[in-house]
Amino acid sequence: MVRAATGTADRARPYPLIRPILRPGLGSCEGCGARHLQERFERALQVCPACGHHGRVPAPVRIEQLADPGTVAPIAAMVPERDPLRFDDGMAYPDRLRAAREATGQSEAMLTARASLGGTTVVIASMEFDFLGGSLGSAAGALFAAGCDLAVAERRALVAVCTSGGARMQEGIAALAQLARCTAAVAAVADAGLPYLAVLADPCFGGVTASFAAQADVILAEPGARIGFAGGRVIEQAARDQLPDGFQKAEFLLSHGMIDAVVSRTELRPILTTLLRAYGGRCARVPA
Amino acid sequence: MTAVSSRDLTEAEDAAFAAVELARHPQRPRALDVIEHLFDDWTELRGDRLYGDDPAMLGGPALLDGRWVMVLAQEKGSDAMSRALRNFGMPHPEGYRKAQRLMRQAERFQLPVLCLVDTPAAHAGVGAEERGQAWAIAETLLVALRLRVPVISTILSEGGSGGALALALADRVLALENAVYTVAPPETCAAILWRDSGQRARAALALRPGVATALALGLVDELIPEPSPGVHAHPTLVMAALRGALVRHLDQLDALGAEPRMSLRRSRYRSAGDPVLN
Ligand SMILES: [Zn+2]
Numbered sequence: 001m002v003r004a005a006t007g008t009a010d011r012a013r014p015y016p017l018i019r020p021i022l023r024p025g026l027g028s029c030e031g032c033g034a035r036h037l038q039e040r041f042e043r044a045l046q047v048c049p050a051c052g053h054h055g056r057v058p059a060p061v062r063i064e065q066l067a068d069p070g071t072v073a074p075i076a077a078m079v080p081e082r083d084p085l086r087f088d089d090g091m092a093y094p095d096r097l098r099a100a101r102e103a104t105g106q107s108e109a110m111l112t113a114r115a116s117l118g119g120t121t122v123v124i125a126s127m128e129f130d131f132l133g134g135s136l137g138s139a140a141g142a143l144f145a146a147g148c149d150l151a152v153a154e155r156r157a158l159v160a161v162c163t164s165g166g167a168r169m170q171e172g173i174a175a176l177a178q179l180a181r182c183t184a185a186v187a188a189v190a191d192a193g194l195p196y197l198a199v200l201a202d203p204c205f206g207g208v209t210a211s212f213a214a215q216a217d218v219i220l221a222e223p224g225a226r227i228g229f230a231g232g233r234v235i236e237q238a239a240r241d242q243l244p245d246g247f248q249k250a251e252f253l254l255s256h257g258m259i260d261a262v263v264s265r266t267e268l269r270p271i272l273t274t275l276l277r278a279y280g281g282r283c284a285r286v287p288a
Numbered sequence: 289m290t291a292v293s294s295r296d297l298t299e300a301e302d303a304a305f306a307a308v309e310l311a312r313h314p315q316r317p318r319a320l321d322v323i324e325h326l327f328d329d330w331t332e333l334r335g336d337r338l339y340g341d342d343p344a345m346l347g348g349p350a351l352l353d354g355r356w357v358m359v360l361a362q363e364k365g366s367d368a369m370s371r372a373l374r375n376f377g378m379p380h381p382e383g384y385r386k387a388q389r390l391m392r393q394a395e396r397f398q399l400p401v402l403c404l405v406d407t408p409a410a411h412a413g414v415g416a417e418e419r420g421q422a423w424a425i426a427e428t429l430l431v432a433l434r435l436r437v438p439v440i441s442t443i444l445s446e447g448g449s450g451g452a453l454a455l456a457l458a459d460r461v462l463a464l465e466n467a468v469y470t471v472a473p474p475e476t477c478a479a480i481l482w483r484d485s486g487q488r489a490r491a492a493l494a495l496r497p498g499v500a501t502a503l504a505l506g507l508v509d510e511l512i513p514e515p516s517p518g519v520h521a522h523p524t525l526v527m528a529a530l531r532g533a534l535v536r537h538l539d540q541l542d543a544l545g546a547e548p549r550m551s552l553r554r555s556r557y558r559s560a561g562d563p564v565l566n
Binding site for chain 1: 410412413414416417418419420421422423425426427429430433434449450453457469470471472476477479480481482494495496497501502505507554557558559560561562
């Protein structure tokens, strides 16, 4: 089937923060296979009580986990829908986007909100891995940049939770350009003297790591999170390299000096709170 | 609704991959050939002062039409020996850190930065990951964005992934007409989408990797024409055209002044990727 060449008109859509429904019943840990009550698992921030495996967290849940209760205000943003290449990988890209929206309840792989974190109002950008592998396309890039702009305009710190497979193949070169866009947005935050703290969650690869995830003032990562530029499978195939133990895990990156700390999910809030107190001094003041 | 026969589709895929192969033609001028054609007094400076020297990334001052510039270039190699030495143009983190060092040096001595892009992708390997490939690229992007001196990037043959973008965040991006500029090489794209790098022709068709796509999206500013069958048949002609374009853009960027130039560079990338192809 060939779609009409005029099918590229931009459609802007409102960007709601949809609270995910707590799943009832039993689930099982992806780390050790232990069965657990879903409700209790979610109360434990999706960390397995048996093995400590950090389960994947949807973007809005992540914001709720980090924010002071009742303080989350989603940033109203229009998500431009783009299909620059009229890409079809077996499913037309607009259809793939629609399916991702239905599956996740999210408009894009990036969700931004204003929230209080340990008493400090911050801008939080949170990525949704289940939305096309958390891939970075022009809408997600625009949302991240808009979050940075808001941080600059209101003199707030920026907190980003990064989890992504990399640039979105379906947008081709336009997706690659998002690395530059997000770099420019991070530079604006840094030049305004505002702190930018990043939390890297499993998995975080490609263009996201090679731009705003690695450009933060402080980089925290969750235990066991796989983080890097190229995926381990690609490296094994391309170079036939024997992968060392724990390769590309958060602990491996810590020992190689790439991140500041490995922080379990329950400790994220207190550590971010302390860092915001330490680095947030210039937020209220306009720099000289 | 038009039905596309599978034979037409196969032909379209083959044509798309043939275009990628043309961009990878072994006789196309490599960065060192371009440097020899375009510049005088090229003086190579090596090492990242941290770990090592990356032969896939070259840098150093040179004269272009009587004016000193800092050249940064990805070099693929031109025969079996040099290709192995240059790692097929795939830089390691030390290559990007060398580029950062020389970008900063260019700023210190008021030299415009001229980048020559020719890489399928940044190197994927254990050592590259251990030494922070993503961090090296991310920092190079920041350094390039903030340079007070003019930055012009030219995509010579192949520009793939963040490994190419690190040398292509610029005030002006030029490209030779038959070059490709993509988010990932078609082989990698096919591996990601269909877990089968053998479907590279299918990926080549879907990705629209030709630099005309990047031109239409505003990510490339000017194409340097290549007479048929390509630059490898007419290197002197194309190099003369490239030199003329570089000098013309340098004059324009010099006239702008540092502050407007930097703010235009930033605003350009703040809307990057938004225009839609017709
Ligand atoms: Zn477990």
